[in-house]
Amino acid sequence: MSGFDERYEALKARFVTRCAGDLPVLERALEGGVDAETLRITVHRLSGAAGTFGYHDLSRLAGVVDDRLVEGKAVSKAELTPLVEAVQVLTRS
Amino acid sequence: MSAELRVLYVDDEPDIREVACMALELDPTIECRGAGSGPDAMAILAEGAWPADVVLLDVMMPGKDGPAVLAELRARGFKMPVVFITARAQSHELARFVKYGAAGVITKPFDPMTLALELKAVLARAK
Numbered sequence: 001m002s003g004f005d006e007r008y009e010a011l012k013a014r015f016v017t018r019c020a021g022d023l024p025v026l027e028r029a030l031e032g033g034v035d036a037e038t039l040r041i042t043v044h045r046l047s048g049a050a051g052t053f054g055y056h057d058l059s060r061l062a063g064v065v066d067d068r069l070v071e072g073k074a075v076s077k078a079e080l081t082p083l084v085e086a087v088q089v090l091t092r093s
Numbered sequence: 094m095s096a097e098l099r100v101l102y103v104d105d106e107p108d109i110r111e112v113a114c115m116a117l118e119l120d121p122t123i124e125c126r127g128a129g130s131g132p133d134a135m136a137i138l139a140e141g142a143w144p145a146d147v148v149l150l151d152v153m154m155p156g157k158d159g160p161a162v163l164a165e166l167r168a169r170g171f172k173m174p175v176v177f178i179t180a181r182a183q184s185h186e187l188a189r190f191v192k193y194g195a196a197g198v199i200t201k202p203f204d205p206m207t208l209a210l211e212l213k214a215v216l217a218r219a220k
Contacts, residue, residue, distance in 0.1 A: 007115055008205065011108050018108070044153060048180040049109050051202020059202050063180065 012053045020091040022046065026084045030077055040069040043083070058086045096124030100212065101145035103127075103134045103162065104178070105154045109201075113149070113178075116205035123209055130154060131162035138171055145173055147216060149199070152179035152190070160193045167194065176215050178203070 025042050028034045043062045051059030061083040068075050100117055102125055104110045114125035126143060128134035131154065137143060148166065152159035163175050174196035179186075190198050197215035199208075 004115055004119060008112065011112055015108055041155075044180060045106060048201035049106060052109060052112055052205065056202075066180065 015049055015053050016090060019046070019050075019087050023084075023087050023091055026080070026087055029075075030080055030084055036069055039075070040066065043069065046083075046087075055090065058083070058090060061086050097122040098124070098213075099143065099146045100125045100149055101128060101134055101137060101147070102149045103129075103131065103154075103159075104151040105129055106151075112205055113203070113208060116203075116208040117212065119206075120209035120213075131157035131165065134162065135165065135169070138166070139169070147173055147196075147212070148175045149212065150175055150177055150195075152177050160190070163193055163195065174216060174219060176212060 022042050022045075025034055025038065029039045043065045047059050047062035047066045049059075050056070050062060065075050065079060065083055068079065100114075100123055102110055102113045102117070104113065104127070107129065110127040110129065114127050117123045117125040126137060126145070128137055134148065134150075138145060138148075148171075150159045150162055154162075157165070159177050159179070163177075166173075166175065175194070176197050176199060177190045177195045178199045178201060179190075180201040187198050196219035199211055199215060203211065
């Protein structure tokens with residue numbers, strides 16, 4: 001493994017750890033327990049970072065929620081659930 | 094050998110900042126330094142010891158966002174090209190970013206393997 005690959009994999013692992021830290025926020029958001037700005041910051045970061053680390057589905061799901069929030073629209077449970085499940089799968093695998 | 098292109102990458106996300114600089118430096122002609130905020134970037138540039146040729150600037154950052162940092166750079170007389178990097182890049186937003194004076198826009202998520210090429214292509218188009 002090259003130096004780049006080793007560092008990239010270490011950063012990727014750190015990203016997954018950070019996702020685990022974001023999960024309670026997302027799970028609370030499902031129950032309406034998180035304000036829109038906190039949720040927007042969380043999903044925006046996920047959207048940008050996940051794809052860079054190769055988690056393209058997660059990036060896309062976060063982007064959908066990010067788009068809704070930036071447009072000032074409410075996010076339904078149905079829209080948020082796939083993102084929460086994707087983060088659960090990533091962090092608990 | 095000194096780099097042909099010194100890139101200052103400004104992003105509040107430390108992991109993304111590190112990946113971006115690693116990715117850019119896969120190109121041996123590029124040297125990259127990271128800054129975690131607009132004020133951090135301003136401090137590096139104001140010091141003058143490492144004159145950046147281009148600033149790659151995240152749009153959505155807490156505190157001072159990308160457009161505000163670009164405005165401050167210009168107000169302080171820094172004339173190097175600034176390229177925005179953002180996860181939000183709908184067409185009307187792209188036009189807005191260019192209106193601010195950005196040389197171009199790169200969208201997140203970026204592919205680490207092609208980031209340097211993408212940056213150079215944006216800079217070439219802006220010439």
